[in-house]
Ligand SMILES: [Zn+2]
């Protein structure tokens with residue numbers, strides 16, 4: 259499995275892009291930085307965009323991607339997400355008011371996008387990978403994803419507050435190699451983190467400790483830092499050690515491979 263990190267921040271500033279990854283060149287995981295990172299050929303290689311939730315830092319480039327690829331691809335691109343996530347995109351973005359309804363153009367028979375609904379804890383296959391979506395707490399409906407190939411599993415926890423179920427399932431995942439985990443605000447802002455269902459470095463450490471498995475090193479990539487707090491967050495994250503985990507800050511532009 260190859261995961262290219264296009265953007266991994268919880269907000270934008272020059273040099274800091276919002277969340278977007280590409281898996282095996284064909285699957286986008288969230289759409290916060292697709293069109294600001296991928297060239298047109300790379301954008302045309304995408305056949306699916308898998309969404310964690312409807313917050314704008316995770317969906318905004320869907321509009322620009324649609325505009326770039328319209329009439330240039332033989333097949334529609336699937337936008338995949340939970341019913342409420344897709345409804346938010348359809349009602350509030352592709353509503354012919356903010357932006358065109360790309361599920362109807364250039365023709366109804368062969369549009370730019372088709373919506374594909376997925377359900378909590380129902381596994382599905384996509385281009386040789388298996389995905390298990392598991393809900394995590396956040397102000398809107400949000401999925402984490404266990405992403406598996408025949409050798410490795412990546413757990414992308416997505417934006418989340420304090421949670422339980424995903425860690426119980428992670429404990430049972432035999433080939434878990436890496437976890438993408440959010441950390442948005444510094445420790446002194448725990449109140450805001452809890453109110454907005456995000457994590458601080460100390461809360462992030464408490465989440466990892468909910469996993470009981472300690473028999474091998476799992477790579478933990480911290481993402482979704484708010485850029486204005488980056489220095490403080492990096493200091494606080496560097497002080498954290500949790501047995502069984504190799505905690506590192508995710509780097510924009512990196513390509514992560516598990517073979
Ligand atoms: Zn976010």
Ligand SMILES: [Zn+2]
Pocket residue numbers: 311313396417
């Ligand atoms: Zn969010």
